[in-house]
Amino acid sequence: MHEMAICESIRQILEDQAREAGFTTVTRVKLAIGALSGVEIAALRFGFDVAMQGSVAATARLEIEEVPGQAWCMPCARAITVAARYEPCPHCGSYQLQVTGGEDMTIRELEVV
């Protein structure tokens, strides 16, 4: 359940931002979560409300943008999209893939008061 630890990190970033940017309430949080980031979005949603209790984002709405996994297929020498790490290249079936994107988790946007 490291989704909970991730929610705690989000809370920390929001609290820091509130101090820096001078707001008191976050009404909406938009995250970008990579398909290969190792995070279960359902678990993240579940943990979010609990982790935000008593924070500036206690009543915030959570929006999640799912970023597809990107990889470079070495045999095909072209960029492809993969949904999971154990998936082969959809064109040639090879597993010789270098992941190039969709591993990150970022906070994209905050709507604040």
Place this chain on the structure above:
Amino acid sequence: MCTVCGCSDGGAKLEHNHDHHHHDHDHAHDHHHHHGDDLHYGHGPAGTSVPGLSQTRLIQLEADILGKNARYAAANRDRFTAGGILALNLVSSPGSGKTTLLCRTLTEIGAEFPVAVIEGDQQTSADADRIRATGAPAIQINTGKGCHLDGHMVGHALDHLPPADGSVLFIENVGNLVCPAAFDLGEGARVAILSVTEGEDKPLKYPDMFASADLVLVNKVDLLPYLSFDIDLAIANARRVNPRVRVLKVSATSGEGIAAWLDWLRAARAMALAARIPTEG
């Protein structure tokens, strides 16, 4: 949770002297604090929720959610580079024989080069006690309810047990093939241990962990004659999620493959020494 890193909720603590530990903490405090040799990670301050005025505004950010951990990991990594220290993050499921393999490794290394061990478990100092019995210096981190070590915890462990320059630091992570994958500790290499009493499909079931490993040790190979475990399939599965991963077959019990593992350690240590950048002043 610790408000510095958001590492876990409640109760993670660090101990390297098992005479005194297990303090209960009901009170909130906004940072870890020291109790003798122990280190506790307490509850953060309650945030303030103020009903705002009605003007909403939009703030565009590109904040890495694990950025704080990444900064702690980078600080650890700088420390390792400065001392020419090879830090290894050992990850596996519970019961893969990680601690037994580590004890055997430490015994084989003997006085050949300096070592240090950080042991991560949810509770007990049993593993650190086993390590200390081999003569190696060890520090135990109890993560409490936490499911993984993070860069912050390891940084504090380094303050308590600074590894000697040129040493190999073994960080035995919490037995868990899921969460530790996401948390960089600043290690020079990540070593995943998979035992033959598990399934061949583990690398596919827990792809993030195997994708992030530099080396896979297939442990308990002395048991292969008694099992239907297909070791070639297990290795093929590991390569399926991580085409460049190195694999060694070992047995902590029979000693098979231990020489190759020690050679890998010596080579990796030589590279850490060669890449050393001593801090000035």
